[in-house]
Amino acid sequence: MIQGTGSNVGKSLIVAGLCRAFAERGLRVAPFKPQNMSNNAGVTADGGEIGRAQMLQARAARVAPSVDMNPVLLKPESETGAQVVVHGRRWATLRAREYGARKSELLPAVLESFGRLQGGADLVLVEGAGSPAETNLRKGDIANMGFAEAADIPVAIVGDIDRGGVIAALVGTHAVLDPPDRSRIKAFLINRFRGDPDLFDEGLTEIAARTGWAPLGVVPHFHLAARLPAEDVLGLADTNSGRRGRLRVAVLRLPRIANFDDLDPLRAERDVEILLIEPGAFIPPDCDLVIVPGSKSTIADLEALRREGWDIDLAAHRRRGGRILGLCGGYQMLGRTIADPGGAEGPRGRVAGLGLLDVDTVLTGDKRTLKVDGRHLATGTAVSGYEIHLGRTEGADCERPIVEIGGRHDGAVSADGLVSGTYVHGLFSSDGFRAAFLAQFGVGSSCRYEAEVDAVLDRLAGHLEAHLDLEMILAIARGERR
Incomplete structure (x- = not known):
């Protein structure tokens, strides 16, 4: 399971890149996100709804998207309420407090989907939501450590150095987690580094010393990410990088x-x-x-x-x-x-x-x-x-x-x-x-969109192969010690 120190640290992109990288190695890979919150949804072949990030991850894994890849989708309808989609179909419309009280009811549906994916894959890559450090949300959680505990799976955690304070974010997450949750995290990685990644070697050493987690590597900023479908509308804000179009x-x-x-x-x-x-x-x-x-x-x-x-x-x-x-x-x-x-x-x-x-x-x-x-x-x-x-x-x-x-x-x-x-x-x-x-x-068309998306996914997979220890990720998934 790939969790993060916060929202928008790059979990979706990391999972997509790993899906393509391991698929290229010949593994049957399936993406999975127990609970997603997004109004950017896609439709599966059977007419169900899942988050667009899981649609992209399925494409990266070269498998057909399924409602099992995102069994719970929250679609905000107001500042305090959302439509709850379960297994691709509307389940209820609830205010945030109501959902917090009832979300544990959905754990069986989440585990059912996860089990089906496990049965048809060599490797399931699970994406968390937000941060496990939001300990006020731990009771009844189905998105992060609550799911990891129920499914008994190991975790690697992503820190985004581009937003600053990545050492504090990772070490702070370690500090606030209860010991059982803390022990589930086996490794960490640094995302969106600008400059020479070797300059952060001391940072890796310090985080590892303070947490006991193994470093998976430092991923430099992947500038081609802007060419992939974005799940958050914030990705559109700097769409054109100041260019003036015809x-x-x-x-x-x-x-x-x-x-x-x-x-x-x-x-x-x-x-x-x-x-x-x-x-x-x-x-x-x-x-x-x-x-x-x-x-x-x-x-x-x-x-x-x-x-x-x-x-x-x-x-x-x-x-x-x-x-x-x-x-x-x-x-x-x-x-x-x-x-x-x-x-x-x-x-x-x-x-x-x-x-x-x-x-x-x-x-x-x-x-x-x-x-x-x-x-x-x-x-x-x-x-x-x-x-x-x-x-x-x-x-x-x-x-x-x-x-x-x-x-x-x-x-x-x-x-x-x-x-x-x-x-x-x-x-x-x-x-x-x-x-x-x-x-x-x-105006003429200058791109072949679908082909370019696949080409960027290939580049992303190569980027992660070059900068992360993928063998360690497989070893963690198998439950092996490294």
Whole structure:
């Protein structure tokens, strides 16, 4: 199990790299995360939801993603509550305190998934969540040491030197853990080192002396990580590293933004600049396209959009002849009305949408989650992606759909062609569709996205092979002493 001294120390990336590295050695590898919290979810072949990080890790391991790889997924719907997805399906919607009291009920489901993965793999690489040093969360824990204890597995812990204080973070984690949990940690590694890793030799020695944990190595900063799908929206903030693209795309940073990996293929394009519009900022008047992304809580995020004045900016953008694209929840917001008769997202009722598309949406209690393949109607290019949403959308603009999927149409386009929306996520991952879409703006496509993701995973695996003791990791997994 790979745990960390905190959130965003690089656990997901380390596990992905190890999955590819050990798969390259001929091992049957499976990734596993007992509990994940993310609104960036993917859909498995059987229509279940798991975190996007586990989707990437499965790809790295060259195995099909499964709901067993992330048996518990928390999808935040507010500051204090989240939808709880178990084995890919909605289980409940709980406030944080309620979930804390009930999470131990989910341990049998977590262990069931882990057991199934063990049965079909030579090596299971488990990713923790947050930090085991959050000892106030230890009771009933299923994400870190609570799971490690129940499954009786050893742990290696990651420290991020880029954020500073890595010695204190690792030694402090050792200090606050109870002795049984502390003894489960067999090794540690340092991540995101900039400069000469040999300069940290004394640091490794001091951490090992204070903790008794074996050093696995120092991993230099992997700059190509930005080309891999990010699970946290913070990864989009420095997407373009200051470059100015021929096509400027503004993306609204909604409070409950979801499935923002839709944007990864666009940010990989040399001539496309992604501008993440944070709360308090306005939509730049010189952008070419505005994307209203997916949302976990459409009506609440529509209210937030209006509070920011982005509704006024969007109307002005359209008057200037600018293009607007809504994805899933963003598509729903662009319509005339959104009705929630059953209280699927909150209070029952109907709210006015932005009125940029002549469509109306009714939120229903049944969630649609499935992988899809079809074609882009305007160009005939093949597309693939997935749907993950509540509700149905109908109206005059649906008579101008965007894609055909299994004999049915999806999406809508305004009469002037400037505003469009679709429920299908992942369209931009299809190279043909992305090229056709960019051609509308006079911009060419310069990348083969899926091939480049695999190439970066190969590079990441080589990076870890060069800087970590992978033989020690295998020895720890086998329960051997080194």
